Amino acid sequence: MTFKHKIFNLVDENNKGSLPNRAFNLFIVFLILLNVAAIVLESFSRIKSTYSQEFYFFEIFSVVIFTIEYLLRVYTADFKYPGKTKIGSIGTFLSSPLAIIDLLAILPTYLPLIIPIDLRFIRxxxxxxxxxxxxxNRYxxxxxxxxxxxxxxxxxLGVTIFxxxxxxxxxSTLMYYIEGQVQPDKFPNIIASFWWAVATLTTVGYGDVYPITGLGQFISGIIALLGIGLxxxxxxxxxxxxxxxxxxKKKADVEKCPTCGKDL
Amino acid sequence: MTFKHKIFNLVDENNKGSLPNRAFNLFIVFLILLNVAAIVLESFSRIKSTYSQEFYFFEIFSVVIFTIEYLLRVYTADFKYPGKTKIGSIGTFLSSPLAIIDLLAILPTYLPLIIPIDLRFIRxxxxxxxxxxxxxNRYxxxxxxxxxxxxxxxxxLGVTIFxxxxxxxxxSTLMYYIEGQVQPDKFPNIIASFWWAVATLTTVGYGDVYPITGLGQFISGIIALLGIGLxxxxxxxxxxxxxxxxxxKKKADVEKCPTCGKDL
Amino acid sequence: MTFKHKIFNLVDENNKGSLPNRAFNLFIVFLILLNVAAIVLESFSRIKSTYSQEFYFFEIFSVVIFTIEYLLRVYTADFKYPGKTKIGSIGTFLSSPLAIIDLLAILPTYLPLIIPIDLRFIRxxxxxxxxxxxxxNRYxxxxxxxxxxxxxxxxxLGVTIFxxxxxxxxxSTLMYYIEGQVQPDKFPNIIASFWWAVATLTTVGYGDVYPITGLGQFISGIIALLGIGLxxxxxxxxxxxxxxxxxxKKKADVEKCPTCGKDL
Amino acid sequence: MTFKHKIFNLVDENNKGSLPNRAFNLFIVFLILLNVAAIVLESFSRIKSTYSQEFYFFEIFSVVIFTIEYLLRVYTADFKYPGKTKIGSIGTFLSSPLAIIDLLAILPTYLPLIIPIDLRFIRxxxxxxxxxxxxxNRYxxxxxxxxxxxxxxxxxLGVTIFxxxxxxxxxSTLMYYIEGQVQPDKFPNIIASFWWAVATLTTVGYGDVYPITGLGQFISGIIALLGIGLxxxxxxxxxxxxxxxxxxKKKADVEKCPTCGKDL
Incomplete structure (x- = not known):
């Protein structure tokens, strides 16, 4: 087995067998969970101001690891897609949804090195x-x-969404015309009215916007009942x-006639 | 093919084959979506006052197109319903739900030309x-x-609604008698109480009306639990x-007995 | 056909054939709907004070009709339950759920004639x-x-309720101990806490009571998610x-083997 | 039958036959329900201060009964798990979920006798x-x-939860970044934002926290609609x-071929 093959066996996600591979995947999962925890903790302003440097170092560390992993996957892409050329396999890998997500996850940390702006949000x-x-694999x-x-x-399901x-x-158009006259601050336009419609049809009903006219309440009730159909x-x-x-699945388990032995 | 047949092939909604027909249908769909967008944008009072003339011209333009389409459909109705007489096919078309909707969509714009009143709402x-x-066709x-x-x-489903x-x-009758005594402003009559009942049974629960007495909360809880059954x-x-x-559907794909070759 | 038999055919609910019977049933349904409308209208205090006499006469009229109907059913009970004795059939009728409901519907109007108290509520x-x-019959x-x-x-379903x-x-017990310390007015005891629990588990969420402590919100989230399982x-x-x-039902439509003609 | 066997037959929960056993189980169920009632009543501060001694005596009484029951079960564990040794069967019993629950239910009352602290909550x-x-047995x-x-x-179901x-x-991360700027008191950090996310996805929608920015409302709507998929x-x-x-289950009721008499 070549060195490159070994690398592939290490970083491949579908290779269930080997111990190093499982250890590597576990490590990546653990690092992802730690990153989630870091993002959550960073949102507490007091924690962030105290440990801002630690958070920064952890981010750099994680992104470096994720970058190495990403590059190794690019390097071994021809093992993942055996039927393709070297360039073709890399192209297939780069345009796969998971690879795009991985790239989006590491890019924002590198961007400030190139463009001198703070992109806190996209980080x-x-x-x-x-x-x-x-x-x-479990699930x-x-x-x-x-x-x-x-x-x-x-x-x-598409038709349902439609x-x-x-x-x-x-x-929301009906409601804008009905309630907008009485509550212009709650239903100032159809987009605002759409917010009410979503909250009602999904039966969330925050209670920040609700009809007060009789006709509005009637339509609201109809929408809420239709929400149940939804x-x-x-x-x-x-x-x-x-x-x-x-x-x-059961059909696929072919059944034979117990008397004559032929397939049913 | 006569000119009339060509017109029919152009405006017919079920004719999947020809390119002009598909282009025409796409144009109508696009125009409908633009009209929806216009109605939404018009609801913003600032946008409306700035572009009121543009909105007006767009409405006239759309309605003229919709009117022509409607008239062409009337004209070619005998192709759509081949088994009927000329008059019979037009009658069938005019009384079809989609034709009624189409008529309702264009009429309000013409009405002010006849009756000098502003019918903003029905527009x-x-x-x-x-x-x-x-x-x-996709869906x-x-x-x-x-x-x-x-x-x-x-x-x-009718029984469920019933x-x-x-x-x-x-x-709502129970709740009016129980909560109306304590919260006469929230449960002033059974119709108002009905509003609470709908919001509870559909589990929307806006929070504008809710019981405060023990008995009222008990009944409300029962209704909410029944809402789950609903x-x-x-x-x-x-x-x-x-x-x-x-x-x-599967049954319709007739299965034959593999032994004797007869239909099962 | 005796007079009594004719009466039975008139008032029986399962006799689908005859015209007078269908007319009678329609009249009763109509009267019931009018009574519902009257109860709803009476709940508007202004309408009630203006038309209080009309409502009173209508109630008396309806209850007299309902009473006559009830007595005629008692009278013809032996036709409804042919296998029983005269007394037995009346007993079976009187203890049937619908007869009890009918009795409960007419009694409250007669009660004030006997006991001099106003029983507005039970009316x-x-x-x-x-x-x-x-x-x-339709449904x-x-x-x-x-x-x-x-x-x-x-x-x-019983186990689900359980x-x-x-x-x-x-x-609700957990929530009382957790939130009761911080919001003693909202969670004063476990019964009040139960009200919150029902509103959360059924996902109604009026918003009159909700947790504010971290632990309370955690438990509330768990309950809401379990509500989805519910x-x-x-x-x-x-x-x-x-x-x-x-x-x-399909099985009941017996299928025969097309080859040998025997039942499958 | 030995005395120990008689004890086992009395306290065993799966022994449906004997009258004493059913009476014993009914008594335990009744005592449990009374304890639930006591815990609920104790939460009313006025009731608690008036009857604090009665509640205390009832708790002691119940816990003593529950302790005796628990010890009898330990004593007869070798009847419950016949294939095991005396020690093995006790170990199996002690580590069964119901036995752990039973132990947790009685321990808190004994703890204050050992450690001089008031453990009102865990009681x-x-x-x-x-x-x-x-x-x-019914259910x-x-x-x-x-x-x-x-x-x-x-x-x-695990994947669904995942x-x-x-x-x-x-x-909740998105919402923290979007709404946290405008409503720092409602979305101070991602954990607080998580509370909003749970309330929205489960469609509870208390209305204590909701988005006010356009983008926040858009995301909230998406989450609420996904909640329906959930x-x-x-x-x-x-x-x-x-x-x-x-x-x-139906398959298990073996069907025979009516022609040749063999199992299908």
């Missing part, structure tokens, strides 16, 4: 690395199942998809 | 055209499935309908 | 008659299906019950 | 005994079914699990 892109946690089967269910039903959107537009629709779609998956 | 009926977006299968599911279960209504009436009932109905649809 | 028991609307199949689903799964109750008790559990139970019902 | 651990109510089948459903799908958690982390996902999983259970 939290480091957080995106949390999605890497989905790669943990991979369930995650795959859920992913397939959403993929199978993406068209039905219906929801049209409902929100109609409701929950029922995707749930029904997903339920049927899960059942379909289970049944087709 | 937003243009928004109804948004329902036309459902005609986009038509999923939309048809969801439509059939609701149609198959309209009786079961139970909900009776529950709301009983809850979500569970239609969801269960829709789930079973989706599964039924999938199974009956 | 709204007339509202109970609204449950009679469930008897409308009877769907209503029967929903009823059977709840009956089949009453044990599973789990909910235990969760509420534990959550929705998922009965929904899953009801979904499976609806599917079971549909499948067992 | 409510007595409440944990409420979980014992799940042992009531055992349904409870077992629900337990199995959760066990079968623990991996899928997705929820990652969603909450990302949403309900749909576990519901779909549980629905399919319930259906699977019912189907596999």
């Amino acid at each position: 939290i892109l480091r957080l995106l690395r949390i999605t890497r946690l989905f790669k943990i 991979s089967n369930s995650l795959k199942l859920i992913g397939e269910v959403f993929k199978d039903k993406r068209s039905d 219906i929801t959107f049209i409902l929100l537009v109609i409701a 929950v029922a629709l995707p749930t029904g779609i997903l339920s049927s998809a899960f059942i379909e998956k289970i049944n087709s | 937003i009926l243009r928004l109804l055209r948004i329902t036309r977006l459902f005609k986009i 038509s299968n999923s939309l048809k499935l969801i439509g059939e599911v609701f149609k198959d279960k309209r009786s079961d 139970i909900t209504f009776i529950l709301l009436v009983i809850a 979500v569970a009932l239609p969801t269960g109905i829709l789930s079973s309908a989706f599964i039924e649809k999938i199974n009956s | 709204i028991l007339r509202l109970l008659r609204i449950t009679r609307l469930f008897k409308i 009877s199949n769907s209503l029967k299906l929903i009823g059977e689903v709840f009956k089949d799964k009453r044990s599973d 789990i909910t109750f235990i969760l509420l008790v534990i959550a 929705v998922a559990l009965p929904t899953g139970i009801l979904s499976s019950a609806f599917i079971e019902k549909i499948n067992s | 409510i651990l007595r409440l944990l005994r409420i979980t014992r109510l799940f042992k009531i 055992s089948n349904s409870l077992k079914l629900i337990g199995e459903v959760f066990k079968d799908k623990r991996s899928d 997705i929820t958690f990652i969603l909450l982390v990302i949403a 309900v749909a996902l576990p519901t779909g999983i549980l629905s399919s699990a319930f259906i699977e259970k019912i189907n596999s």
Whole structure:
């Protein structure tokens, strides 16, 4: 096994076998979790002002590790996509969603070195690395199942979202014309009214905006009741998809007729 | 192909083949979306006062286009409903839900020409055209499935709505008698109490009205818990309908007995 | 057909055929709806003070009609329960849930004639008659299906309610000890805390009571997330019950083997 | 039957047959319910100050009974786990979840006798005994079914919780950076922001914290809509699990071919 192959076996996420690989992945997961913890702690102004240097060093340290990992993946991309040319495999890797997330997670820390501006906000892109946690092998089967269910039903779920959107537009326009006259501060325009519509249709109901006219309350009630249908629709779609998956899996376990021995 | 047939192929919504037809439908969809955007932007008082003339011209322009489209559809109605007489096909078209929506969308702009009153409110009926977006071919299968599911279960869902209504009436009457004594401003009558009942049963809970007496809170809790059943009932109905649809589709793919070759 | 038989055919709710019977049932339904409307209108203090006499006469009129209907049902009870003796059939009728509701609906209006007290509150028991609307033939199949689903799964749903109750008790006790120290006015005792627990678990969240301590918010979050499971559990139970019902119905349509002609 | 065997038959929870055993279990359930009632009543400061001694005596009485029950179970553990040695069976019993709960329920009352501090808070651990109510035979089948459903799908449900958690982390970090600038008192740090995220994703929406900036409201709307997916996902999983259970149960009722008499 060449050195490059060894590197690939170390950093590859799908290589379940070897101990060093598992240790490496565990280390990366641990570092990601520490970064999440750091971002959370940094948000406490008192903690941040006391340990600002420690946070800064930890960020540099993490990003350097993440950068090395990213470069090693680029270097071994031809092992990951064996059927492609060297350049082709690197291109495929660079444009994969996870690689883009990884790049977005490390870039903001390097940017101030080039452009002299403080990009505090986009530095939290480091957080995106949390999605890497989905790669943990433990859950991979369930995650795959859920992913397939959403993929199978993406068209039905898309229609649900579409219906929801049209409902929100109609409701918020109506509400602007009805309540905007009485509560111009709460419903000053249709965009503000849209906020009420979302909060009502999803049954969140913060209580910062609500209708006070009779007609407004009537429409609000209709929207809230439709919100229940909005929950029922995707749930029904997903339920049927899960059942379909289970049944087709069982079918795949071919059954033979016990009498004549032929496939049923 | 006659000129009239060409016109029909251009404006027909179900004609998936030709390029001009697809371009025409795309243009109409685009114009509808621009109208929605215009209605939303017009609701910002500052934008409206600055660009009031532009909005007005855009409305006239859109409505003229929509009117021409409507008239062309009337003109080619006998192609759409081939089995009917000229008059019969126009009558069928005019009384179809989408044609009524289209008429409602254009009429309010013409009305002020006849009656000298400002009908600002009903001019937003243009928004109804948004329902036309459902005609986009991409989603038509999923939309048809969801439509059939609701149609198959309209009786079961009707009973759910009926139970909900009776529950709301009983809850709001009770609450008026219990809380109306202590909070006469929040529960002044049963209609106002109904507003609380809807907000509670749908679990929106804005927080503008809530019980403060022990008995009122007890009933409110019961209603909120029943609200969970209210979500569970239609969801269960829709789930079973989706599964039924999938199974009956599979059955339709006739299976033959592998041994004797006959249909099972 | 005897006079008594004719009366029975008139007032019986399950006799779908005859015109007079359908007219009679429609009249009763109409009267019930008018009574609901009257109760709602009476709750507006201004309307009540203006038309108090009209409301009183309408109540007397309705209750007299309901009383006559009730007595006619008692009179013809032996036709409804043919296998029983005269006394037995009356007893069975009097103890049926719908007869008890009907009695509760008429009694409060007669009571002041006997006891000289004003029982304004219990007079709204007339509202109970609204449950009679469930008897409308249109919905009877769907209503029967929903009823059977709840009956089949009453044990599973009972456990769900039981789990909910235990969760509420534990959550509200914890919250009383945690938040009661900081917000003694909002969480003065466990019963008050229970009100918060119900509003949170059902995701109503009025916003009149909410935790402000870190630990309180943590527990509140857990309860709210469990609240989602609380929705998922009965929904899953009801979904499976609806599917079971549909499948067992299909099975009942006996299928024969197309080759040998025997039942499968 | 030895005296020890008689004791075992008395205190064993799975022994459905004998009358004394059922009476004993009923007495324990009754005592648990009384303890719950006592804890609730004690939370009313006026009731507590008036009857503080009665509550104290009742607690001592209950805990003594619970202690005796606990010791009898330890004593007869070798009957409960027949295949093990005396020591092994006691160890198995002591480490069973219900035994740990029972120990936690009685310990806090004894602690002040050893350590001279007032542990008022942990004394409510007595409440944990409420979980014992799940042992009531009536519900055992349904409870077992629900337990199995959760066990079968623990991996899928785990992924749902995992997705929820990652969603909450990302949403609350974003919201801290967006709303923290405008409402530093409501979103002072990411942990406080997490509280908002939970209340929104679960659609509780107390209304104590909500976004006021346009971008914040936009993200809040997205989270609320995703919250609906969060309900749909576990519901779909549980629905399919319930259906699977019912189907596999039916399969277990072996069907024979009506023609040749052999098992299918």
